[in-house]
Amino acid sequence: MNRTVESGKTLLVDGPASVSVVSGKVEVFGFILRNMRRAVVREGKRLPFAVKETATFDISLGESAKAEEVDGDTIPSSWIKAYEQMLNPQVKPFTAMVVGAVDSGKTSFCTFLINKLLSGGQKVAILDGDLGQSDVGPPCTVSYAFVTKPVTDLFNLQARNAFFVGFTSPSRAINKLAEGLTSLKQEILSNNPDFLIINTDGWVEGEDAVNYKFQLVEKLNPDIVFCIQQKDEMASLLNTFGKIKKLVVDSPSAIRERSREKRRSLRELGYIKYLRNAKVRSIPLSWLKIEEDELIGLSRNRGSRKQANRIYELLGMKPLHFAELQDKICIVIGRRRWISPDNIKKVEEITKKKAVVVRKGEEEGLLLALYDAERKFLGIGSLREIGYERKVMKVYTPVSNKISIVTIGRVKLDENLKETPIFTEENE
Ligand SMILES: Nc1ncnc2c1ncn2[C@@H]1O[C@H](COP(=O)(O)OP(=O)(O)OP(=O)(O)O)[C@@H](O)[C@H]1O
Ligand SMILES: [Mg+2]
Structure with a gap:
């Protein structure tokens, strides 16, 4: 559908939706579009096309999408002032951090500053x-990119490096988040940018x-x-x-x-972006260092054989996997196996630890971060299966490099890459 919109x-x-500027001059968050330039608007997102010279658009709208004309520019004048504040910086590199509530326009403001x-x-x-x-890296990570061309959506960037936190909510991983951001900032500065823009989450109250x-x-x-x-x-x-x-800046009224x-379905687009062209890889557990695996205690061995045998006796069965951690006992049993609650209680009494029973298959879909031996982030994956007998981990991932370290996240994805609840006491 073609549509002409007047200047101003x-x-x-x-x-x-997909929008091409057939003629005229249009600005999206500080990025000038003309000459058939196309912009994609993701589901759940809105883009403002501010017409600077009367423009004709070619618009394709998807289901429940819409296009509406308003007077004037929806970019607040305080955003322009904020950009002007950054010109002629006293120091280089100059770092600006952006804070604001959810849906306040943080991402759009970052995009605007970057384009300008x-x-x-x-x-x-x-x-x-x-x-x-x-916007940049996969969900559950913090990440960075150098931006070389203007963008209408930061989602179009690929992360140059990322730090996996494993949660979607900052309140559950404050220290890890701060650690990740600090180390990535160091890495960015070693590449000598003129400006570094730091976006943050919407948890402000x-x-x-x-x-x-x-x-x-x-x-x-x-x-x-800002x-x-x-x-x-x-x-x-x-x-x-x-x-x-x-500097306090305004949240646009057209938000x-x-x-x-x-928000969840937008996040799922983030998983899809980093799991495109994924395949199932089977990796021997012995090649891997597995981190953050308190859910199943995979990387821990069973401790002393004597203690293990004693526990198997109390359970009345030999589990597929057994690990004694500092504060709990992880027991993995077959899909159709059963342990009597009385026997579990006996184990808890003897060990003075909580016993967590996980059924094989419940690990399916856990989000993973994959690193090489030097701890460089290679990408994400979704855990398909742990083969306890053959001692392999099957991972759905596009990463083809050698994987040496795997970190297990507290998010689970189903086969359509939609988030699903996680098992055990972690399920809140
Ligand atoms: N000036 C504007 N005019 C029109 N739409 C805007 C404007 N600024 C932002 N929006 C739209 O409003 C929505 C929310 O903005 P944005 O994603 O930038 O907020 P956010 O604070 O980053 O949100 P989140 O907390 O989800 O990260 C987006 O769809 C964005 O494109
Ligand atoms: Mg945002």
Whole structure:
């Protein structure tokens, strides 16, 4: 469908949609589009096409997508001022951190700053610190990319390196997140960017959130913090930041908010992006160092044979896998096997530890991070199966390099790469 929009207006397009600029001049988050330039709007997202010179668009709308014309530009003037603040920086590289609530426009503001800086010929990196609504790397990771061409959506970038945290929610992994972001920042700086933009998650309200963001600012030491404000949700964070150099910018009124379900389905696009062309690989467990595997205690051996035999006796069976961890006992049994609760209680009494029984097959779908021997992040995978008899791990992944380290995440994906609840006491 062709549509002409006058100069001075903005076409708001809600995805899924594909939009080409047939003629005229259009700006999307600081990126000038003309001459048949095409932009894809993902489902659940909205892009503002601000018309600078009367433009004709060729638009294909997917199911439930729409395009609506509004007067003026939906980019707040405070965003332009924020960009101007970054010109002529006192230091190089200059680091700006962006904070704001969910759906406040953090990603769009980062995109805007990046495009503007690129048009001024700067070398720009983005460090994506949002686990749940990550734009650059896979969900559950923090990651970075150097941006060499303007973009309408940061999702189009591929991560140059990532740090796997394994959760979708920051509150469950504060220290790990801070560690990951700090180490990635060092790596970025060693590549000499002119500007580094750090995006963060939308957890800003409440004492824990405020403390976490303050900790991040202290560790990452940005030259400026841009705080996107909708109403007064940032008040206590702003207060805590005290003398830290900051600038409050507006949240655009044309923002499109998303439900929890939409956020989840956007996240699923993130898994799909990093599992494209995946195949099942079978890797001997003996080749691998397995981390964060408290769910099944895979990397631990059974301890002393005597103790193991004693426990098998109490259980009345020999499990497929057994591991005694510091605070619990992991027991893996066959799909159709059964252990009497009385026997489990006996094991708990003798060992003074909680016994967790997992059935073979329950591991299927766990999200994995894959690293090489030097701990370089290779990509993600989804656990297909642990072959306890043949001592192999079957992983669905596009990664073809040699994998030496596997980290197990606290997220599980079904065969359509949709998130599903996880087993055992981790299930909240
Ligand atoms: N100026 C604007 N005009 C129109 N739409 C906008 C504008 N800014 C942002 N949006 C749209 O509003 C939605 C929310 O913005 P964005 O994704 O940038 O927010 P966010 O704070 O990063 O959200 P999240 O917490 O999910 O990461 C997006 O679909 C975005 O494209
Ligand atoms: Mg975002």
